[in-house]
Amino acid sequence: MVFVRTSAGAREARFVLGGWNTLAGHILSVDIGATSTVMGIFDGDANLRHKLKFPTNKHSFRENVKEIKRRIAQCFGGSSPDQVICGMGLGLPVLYDEQTDIIQKAANLPQWVDQRVKLVLEAEMNNIPVCLLTDVYASLLGEKMFGAAKHASHFVNICVGTGLGMGMFLSGSLYGGANNLAGAIGHMTFREGGRPCGCGKSGCVETYVCGGYMEELLRKKCASGEYGSSRLCDAVQRGEVISSFEIIKGAHANDQLCIDILNEIGHNLGLVIADVILLLDPELVILNGGVIINSPPFLIDKIKKTVDANVFAGANTANILISTLGEEASLYGHYWAVRNHLAGSVSSGSAPPAIAQR
Numbered sequence: 001m002v003f004v005r006t007s008a009g010a011r012e013a014r015f016v017l018g019g020w021n022t023l024a025g026h027i028l029s030v031d032i033g034a035t036s037t038v039m040g041i042f043d044g045d046a047n048l049r050h051k052l053k054f055p056t057n058k059h060s061f062r063e064n065v066k067e068i069k070r071r072i073a074q075c076f077g078g079s080s081p082d083q084v085i086c087g088m089g090l091g092l093p094v095l096y097d098e099q100t101d102i103i104q105k106a107a108n109l110p111q112w113v114d115q116r117v118k119l120v121l122e123a124e125m126n127n128i129p130v131c132l133l134t135d136v137y138a139s140l141l142g143e144k145m146f147g148a149a150k151h152a153s154h155f156v157n158i159c160v161g162t163g164l165g166m167g168m169f170l171s172g173s174l175y176g177g178a179n180n181l182a183g184a185i186g187h188m189t190f191r192e193g194g195r196p197c198g199c200g201k202s203g204c205v206e207t208y209v210c211g212g213y214m215e216e217l218l219r220k221k222c223a224s225g226e227y228g229s230s231r232l233c234d235a236v237q238r239g240e241v242i243s244s245f246e247i248i249k250g251a252h253a254n255d256q257l258c259i260d261i262l263n264e265i266g267h268n269l270g271l272v273i274a275d276v277i278l279l280l281d282p283e284l285v286i287l288n289g290g291v292i293i294n295s296p297p298f299l300i301d302k303i304k305k306t307v308d309a310n311v312f313a314g315a316n317t318a319n320i321l322i323s324t325l326g327e328e329a330s331l332y333g334h335y336w337a338v339r340n341h342l343a344g345s346v347s348s349g350s351a352p353p354a355i356a357q358r
């Protein structure tokens with residue numbers, strides 16, 4: 001068993017546990033988000049055989065892993081993970097210190113701080129090999145190998161959901177920076193002294209583009225009275241909590257209040273993406289995450305218009321598009337990383353190789 005000093009922001013998948021069992025022919029991909037955990041079970045030919053999703057247990061990493069184990073058993077007639085899974089790719093939305101085996105920071109899952117990762121995985125997943133790859137890098141890899149970026153050498157993948165993250169593929173390689181934190185655009189400062197962020201700062205970009213801000217905008221716009229007796233404002237007045245999902249649903253139903261909220265989100269995202277384009281000059285910007293995937297088409301139009309208005313003529317050559325893989329992008333990325341590492345460890349009998357594209 002080899003433990004490698006890393007963080008969940010690692011740009012390369014790394015084995016942290018176990019040796020592999022060739023008889024257990026499936027690869028498990030797990031993308032744990034602050035809201036939902038998405039699982040994919042692949043066969044050896046890259047076919048996604050099972051896809052499952054459940055609400056992330058915000059209180060306990062261990063309980064979340066137990067749920068993963070239960071779902072595997074449901075798919076395979078009560079089998080334990082080591083009987084059917086030969087390797088697992090795992091994305092955690094946390095900063096994790098592998099040496100101490102402790103979750104150090106979890107902006108959107110604060111109760112997971114100080115919980116143990118390897119200890120829990122060893123106990124609950126029967127010591128199957130686990131590769132850690134952060135969600136944005138897994139999505140990036142999925143897009144490169146199976147999605148819209150197959151032919152791109154310079155592209156970014158931006159995920160907008162509960163948080164905001166970006167993965168970068170530059171000059172033909174994944175780019176993670178000195179500490180594997182590159183692309184943490186969600187925590188760049190958007191408004192000094194602004195909204196508090198789970199990372200401990202205030203005014204971070206992600207607090208102005210994600211679901212929580214949509215909910216705040218709804219409360220503010222309702223309080224202003226300019227939308228009269230809107231259905232959602234009536235609900236807010238009754239003290240109901242309206243989720244960003246409800247707001248997106250309202251925008252699909254042509255509710256002007258919800259449309260205005262999404263336009264503001266699109267404007268803010270456009271400002272950030274314009275800066276990304278000026279900084280990196282990518283040929284492709286792939287947008288992903290629940291806010292993007294579930295919203296009506298006018299959101300991407302608003303983003304593009306804002307980008308056009310904020311990148312000087314001639315510099316804006318990037319093709320901005322919505323991921324066709326959606327939430328499966330990260331599942332495919334984890335699958336690819338695990339498959340590569342397993343193949344490498346079998347052929348060489350030593351440490352797994354770097355991802356093929358590097």
Ligand SMILES: [Zn+2]
Pocket residue numbers: 186187197198199200201204
């Ligand atoms: Zn932040």
